[in-house]
Amino acid sequence: MLNITQTRIPKGVIDLGVGHPGPELLPLDELHQAALHRFSRGDPSFLQYGAEPGDGYFRTELARFLSRHDPFELEPDSLFITNGVSQALDLICTVFTQPGQVVFVEEPTYFLSLGIFRDHRLEPVAIPTDQEGLNIEALEAALKRYRPALLYTIPSFQNPTATTLSPARRKRLVELSQEHDFLIVADEVYQLLHYGPPPPPSLGRFASSGSVLSLGSFSKILAPGLRLGWIQAAPARLQALTQSGLVASGGGLNPFTSALVRSALELGLQEAHLNRLRETYRSRLEAVLGALSLHRLKPRYTPEGGYFVWLELDRALNTQVLLEQALKAGVRFQPGPKFSSRGGFPHALRLCFAYYDVPDLIEGVQRLAAILPAP
Template structure:
């Protein structure tokens, strides 16, 4: 019999099992087409390039690649990540101003550990990354939802929320957010940095999708723009990742932050995992140093861009005015809203159950809100299905609706 009397920490009362992970339990049905995942297509991984980088790491630096390493990160990788960001307009980030994390998810956990007390106010977008909601709530955060539209967080509303709640920090995914796919405009990005300085409020920029644009490059990251807003770098944390563009299995992310916060994050990381895998870091460093990334990015942008267009065209053709969405300019997701037109289903969770019966899966939108969920929303990922499967899957959605 299970032991129901184990003395679990009260903080676990603040979180629930991921609705997405629960959904995956239903996906064992043969022939199901899944738009539910939030991960890249494994067929996009540059296996040859990664293998060559790993072999080079083992050949040229086996002692470093296989030994314990510095908690802050493997120095050659920190240098390569600083150079990688510099190519995207980030000025004056030295290797010692970033730490390597076990995916950007660990960076968010370290932010929670170092900044959140029980009852701390934290502003997040509505909707936002589900794991962030769970992570911050685990540490006792009182989350406040900031409204967004196709141009990202609504900055006038954000300013009012800052004045009202005086948050510990603000968490944003400005570029092709998960789940919204939203893209914060250049004007709003500058406003966010100005608000950070005006109200002396920390802004956390999570940027795992910024390299996955389909046509024109997005506006520069908040980190890249910070030199244009004096003082804003002192109130900015930037989290990056190689998971969506290279490989999630490497678990390589990074965090740029003010020195005092970075020092405390390193201390907490030392307690939890000592350091991110040195072998993974050495492999990533060799991959970046070898100049492989531009070709990899060009390939994934082309493939995901074509899949996004196919999905959006199919949704318009098959579901018509029963669904509303903004065509994503990058990332991995279409964020949609059921309109209820012509008496069709308007509830995302109901639609998800009906869709499973037709052999297609997606994630209803409600769990992505920390408060006041829009029950008519849903997230569709076009990343892991080819174009024929996308068309077939959307056809099944139409049957389910």
């Protein structure tokens, strides 16, 4: 049967494993307005092969938008436009790594990044995390044993744990990258999705060091189907990306979509939509936390942004086995071992609060609690 949509949820199941926005949050009217605005300009240049780092007008508008949300001025020439963060990570691995090299990853980490590293035949080495994000002492110990090509981190509202790397650790991480000559690839797609105080400034503020590549995406703040993201880095680092075979052959990545999103930025549609997302996700997160508390379930860390809640259950439980029972009860989650490069966290699971509205989220937690042993 032809698969016409990526989101396939069995009838009667509340899938708290889905990690993207619900359909009612996709900005159809806003992007229609943006498209009308761009086509009305009478300039067909966005239908042509684009400049290698991305359209200059779009990068200028994107730099303005990002500078409003981070306490530092961001220059357009520090931005390279990509087809989303997954393609950005793949391109970084192509340009800056060789098969067999070590990459450091957080434990746990975004599970689909591990597939990209496998594709490039890289060896992931897990670095533990705690309530302040990546454990710097553990990183320093690992650096005595390994010479990584890069370290992949999700510093703000991490997927899956929702932890945020502290300012002191961010600074020390950059110092270590320069001392030991490895790249920091910071997946910062949740940086703007905060539901309380904002997180520390993005690692992009350290881009001028030459060792930081900060990745961002419109998938989380506008619409995933746009497949539009960016890399922020020192211009010398970006030059290596523009000279890659992929970009040399095809030109700038996604110039058509960039033009539409440029209009969304110019018209203030992106800013308004971001505010809407924050309000919606804040209420959904509060609903999930309230429902978990009602059933005496406590997240390992209390989220203040992002999409996810991380639960660590009794160590006697195996969430991969538990998932079979959950599906029969009409609820689904992502089991912990998926997020480990070494099969860890068999007793943990990840819940997402982005896809469903409050009533379904409460019902989903209730179904989950019903299959768990009493605390």
